Amino acid sequence: MTSVESMARDAGIAEPWILEGGVHWLNPGAMSVRDVASWMNENHARFVTITTYELPATEGFRLEYHWDIDGQLLGFSFRIPGNSVPSIFDLCEGADWIEREIHEEYAIDFTGRVCQPLLLREGNALGVNLREAGGAGQAEPQEAAR
Amino acid sequence: MSYKIPMGPYHPALEEPYKLDLICKGETVRDAQLHIGFNFRGIEHLAETRNYFQVIALMERVCGICSNIHTLTLCQAMEQLAGHTPPPRARYIRVIVAELERLHSHVLWAGIASKLMGFKTMFMTCFEVREKVMDILQAISGNRVNYAMNRIGGVNRDIEDPGSIQRMINALEIEMSRTIIPIFTTSVTARSRCAGIGILTHEKALSCSVVGPTARASGVPQDIRRVAPYAAYEELEFNSPVEQEGDVRARLLVRALEIMESCRILRQALEKLPPGEINTGEDVKFAFRTGTAVSRVEAPRGEVFYSVSWKENSRTPSRVHVRTPTYANMPAVPWMVRGARLADTPLIQASIDPCYSCTDR
Numbered sequence: 001m002t003s004v005e006s007m008a009r010d011a012g013i014a015e016p017w018i019l020e021g022g023v024h025w026l027n028p029g030a031m032s033v034r035d036v037a038s039w040m041n042e043n044h045a046r047f048v049t050i051t052t053y054e055l056p057a058t059e060g061f062r063l064e065y066h067w068d069i070d071g072q073l074l075g076f077s078f079r080i081p082g083n084s085v086p087s088i089f090d091l092c093e094g095a096d097w098i099e100r101e102i103h104e105e106y107a108i109d110f111t112g113r114v115c116q117p118l119l120l121r122e123g124n125a126l127g128v129n130l131r132e133a134g135g136a137g138q139a140e141p142q143e144a145a146r
Numbered sequence: 147m148s149y150k151i152p153m154g155p156y157h158p159a160l161e162e163p164y165k166l167d168l169i170c171k172g173e174t175v176r177d178a179q180l181h182i183g184f185n186f187r188g189i190e191h192l193a194e195t196r197n198y199f200q201v202i203a204l205m206e207r208v209c210g211i212c213s214n215i216h217t218l219t220l221c222q223a224m225e226q227l228a229g230h231t232p233p234p235r236a237r238y239i240r241v242i243v244a245e246l247e248r249l250h251s252h253v254l255w256a257g258i259a260s261k262l263m264g265f266k267t268m269f270m271t272c273f274e275v276r277e278k279v280m281d282i283l284q285a286i287s288g289n290r291v292n293y294a295m296n297r298i299g300g301v302n303r304d305i306e307d308p309g310s311i312q313r314m315i316n317a318l319e320i321e322m323s324r325t326i327i328p329i330f331t332t333s334v335t336a337r338s339r340c341a342g343i344g345i346l347t348h349e350k351a352l353s354c355s356v357v358g359p360t361a362r363a364s365g366v367p368q369d370i371r372r373v374a375p376y377a378a379y380e381e382l383e384f385n386s387p388v389e390q391e392g393d394v395r396a397r398l399l400v401r402a403l404e405i406m407e408s409c410r411i412l413r414q415a416l417e418k419l420p421p422g423e424i425n426t427g428e429d430v431k432f433a434f435r436t437g438t439a440v441s442r443v444e445a446p447r448g449e450v451f452y453s454v455s456w457k458e459n460s461r462t463p464s465r466v467h468v469r470t471p472t473y474a475n476m477p478a479v480p481w482m483v484r485g486a487r488l489a490d491t492p493l494i495q496a497s498i499d500p501c502y503s504c505t506d507r
Contacts, residue, residue, distance in 0.1 A: 020437070021438050021440055022223070022440040023440050046355050046368070048449075048469065051467040052467075053465055071370070072374070093354050097476070098469070117183075119186045121183070
């Protein structure tokens with residue numbers, strides 16, 4: 001953990017990394033998804049993926065952003081109260097397809113970019129695959145421990 | 147004047163549905179747009195409806211080539227949540243099956259690449275060699291494709307006679323080093339069709355976050371087996387071949403050299419195969435803690451990522467997210483084909499060894 005610990009220290013982040021379920025998690029605190037993406041770019045991290053969870057009731061969604069530094073998998077969890085989150089596509093080209101897929105599967109908007117159809121065809125309805133009918137929180141939520 | 151040529155979705159080169167719209171000027175490709183999702187199966191959603199036995203069988207069907215890798219990654223994540231550690235023999239068997247799968251995937255790709263080069267004799271040779279790998283996998287698991295080897299806490303089948311597999315590996319290695327690799331590395335036909343085309347620069351490989359042989363052929367020395375070892379890889383010696391050119395030939399060379407490294411890993415794993423149990427023996431009921439576990443494995447095409455969430459006392463996962471290697475590599479194809487000759491595009495897009503089954507999971 002030396003490199004990621006020093007990385008956080010250099011960025012002035014006091015929060016400790018927590019190793020859980022194979023991921024080094026860091027509470028992003030006041031950092032936005034774009035701040036984290038820029039920070040990861042500065043440290044030459046490789047973007048891995050974004051995992052989406054539908055939260056109970058009207059709480060929205062949780063998005064987990066994963067990055068890799070020298071084989072250490074880093075995780076940053078963000079709660080999205082509504083249906084939109086800033087895109088990191090302009091900062092990280094590798095996030096293109098997963099943002100488009102989440103847009104189609106959960107009907108989440110990634111602001112600052114246009115999401116071309118990926119798995120769906122032009123004109124198909126958004127959010128019918130993984131988002132519960134009637135919007136977030138209408139059925140058993142996918143939220144687990146975090 | 148520019149014109150658009152649609153390649154796919156039923157393209158004869160790969161027998162899987164996807165579409166590449168090529169914007170051309172004369173014989174030169176200026177841009178390309180990729181379209182996937184023609185066979186999307188909603189497997190992540192289905193996984194939420196399957197219990198902890200059924201979900202393993204389901205995820206084995208994400209891909210027909212690297213089926214074992216998917217169950218290995220899933221089982222490693224579920225083992226974290228269930229608190230099980232596979233016994234040493236199981237960890238070695240996992241390595242053996244994973245490397246055999248890498249061999250048959252790489253040789254299959256070499257055959258398809260040969261066909262796209264117009265080198266059909268080589269296609270037949272590759273598929274003959276691949277059959278021998280399939281025979282070994284069948285001897286171990288009883289199956290040619292979906293091996294059903296992995297379970298929570300170990301593997302389902304033992305390797306009872308490592309010596310016989312060792313002999314088959316030796317014969318395979320001779321054939322590969324005598325026929326396939328020399329032809330791919332020295333043949334004028336292969337060189338003329340592959341060198342200098344479909345270049346993915348080092349910078350673009352990094353910005354697109356490509357993985358596996360596609361990344362290593364562009365000078366990105368990234369291999370999950372080395373940087374984040376799983377199963378028994380930490381106890382084995384091997385190299386991850388890296389090339390700098392980033393063209394189709396570099397991707398071909400990386401895979402050819404990886405075939406030899408896989409044989410090296412297999413020999414070591416068979417020699418070191420420890421005695422003992424092949425699983426924890428708990429096959430009736432597993433208790434999962436509430437939480438999320440992530441596992442990554444180096445598949446033949448690159449890193450596979452599984453994130454599995456579970457709630458205590460539940461028989462089904464609350465979320466399974468899969469990021470397959472082709473999903474990371476495919477978006478780089480438009481960068482590879484820009485400026486290429488139209489006739490080279492089938493080979494260029496095939497050079498990442500795309501798997502649409504994985505992508506349309």
